[in-house]
Amino acid sequence: MGSVVLNNVRKSYGDAHVIKNVSLTIPDGEFCVLVGPSGCGKSTLLRMIAGLEEISEGDIHINERVVTDVEPKLRDIAMVFQSYALYPQMTVRENMGFALKMAKLPKTEINQKVEEAAELLNLTPLLERLPKDLSGGQRQRVAMGRAIVRKPQVFLFDEPLSNLDAKLRTQVRGEIRELHRRLKTTSVYVTHDQIEAMTMGQMIVVLRDGRIEQAGTPLELYDSPANLFVAGFIGSPEINQLKGEIVLDGTIAQLRLRDGSLLRLPDDVNVVDGQQVIYAIRPEQVNVVSQAQEDALGAVITAIENTGSDMQLFCDTGGGAFTSVFKQRLAVKEGEKVWLQPKLSGVHLFDAATGERIASKGE
Incomplete structure (x- = not known):
């Protein structure tokens, strides 16, 4: 060999x-x-x-x-x-x-x-x-x-x-x-x-x-x-990407999207206030909840695809398009408003100017 x-x-x-x-x-x-x-x-x-x-x-x-x-x-x-x-x-x-x-x-x-x-x-x-x-x-x-x-x-x-x-x-x-x-x-x-x-x-x-x-x-x-x-x-469906600005309040970091809404970030992110970033998360790392929550993103379902084994939701949020994938079949329909709850462990941040990954403080 x-x-x-x-x-x-x-x-x-x-x-x-x-x-x-x-x-x-x-x-x-x-x-x-x-x-x-x-x-x-x-x-x-x-x-x-x-x-x-x-x-x-x-x-x-x-x-x-x-x-x-x-x-x-x-x-x-x-x-x-x-x-x-x-x-x-x-x-x-x-x-x-x-x-x-x-x-x-x-x-x-x-x-x-x-x-x-x-x-x-x-x-x-x-x-x-x-x-x-x-x-x-x-x-x-x-x-x-x-x-x-x-x-x-x-x-x-x-x-x-x-x-x-x-x-x-x-x-x-x-x-x-x-x-x-x-x-x-x-x-x-x-x-x-x-x-x-x-x-x-x-x-x-x-x-x-x-x-x-x-x-x-x-x-x-x-x-x-x-x-x-x-x-x-890498990954199918493609990873979700939202552009936004970092907002720091003490040790708490949030992402401000283009419509002004805020999205929570992991505690160990290595960012500075006002930094322009791309927030990315894979579709299977997003839950859907039926009521507004502080850590969830409001969205309107624009399309639904059922493959039998998976259910894909295509949504429009205040920050842009978003896709979610589930093994279970949800009782939702097109045009309905839902709230997307990203799993913080699945969040990736990239510098908006260079596209390079922003490492967490522990990395």
Whole structure:
């Protein structure tokens, strides 16, 4: 197996700087997900690790070996693409064993490796079929099998589930997780879907505009976002955001919203009087009460969505739009006035000018 280390990596196309001084260490055996909006540079970064894109500056190490100038085929990596990239005229067996055949391995050894991978991926009954006779999920498993037979130090996945429908994505997502659990091969996975990132990654790297905004475990990013961008990108439905001004009365801190209403803040917030901040809280951290309370925010329900397992309330408050999510089904209707009661333990504050997280006094 092997770790992946990027040291001050840059990528430019003329005057266009796509990757901007990225440094990252992915430990041996880790499943790391690169996530971010379209155009943030995540696929370019993956292709640089693979050697499919030259780097403009910096260096890349795989298993402590500098591979910056090493050809892709000599980096001991295997890549799974979004488009499957299967040879249509070859059977599943031939597709999975093609790289080994090119490496001139004995036929018996190729068959053994292919059959081991096929068993791992439940492809054994499909070995003699052509790609046209397979479903999208089966084709993606063949693509993964082709990577597995090489037993590389690092797996690279470039949005492998994008061509699958929602049900198949969930299924194959579980198969990739199980595959990693069994093989324990270092894996780097690119996606724009933050749900995929949260459910698959042991380590998540959030990218924006060619830079790393934050790297950490899924819960670290969810519970302690480094800035407003990460807070808004991670989590569905999106985190609520209200702009306001800090009002201090002795040791008591409140947020004054645009309509003049006040919202209580946690006791340990590290703020000053008059400071402009963004107040953020996740939808599941908000209770709904039927009567006005000092620590609650008046709101009018503008829409209700029932998914069966969850109930989502979309509200209009004096400070802006607000969303709440509940497991229980509330007896409320559109147009009704309610009071939203945020859980103080779930409140995040960000500087309005920089978007950076405001740490609590204990942090």
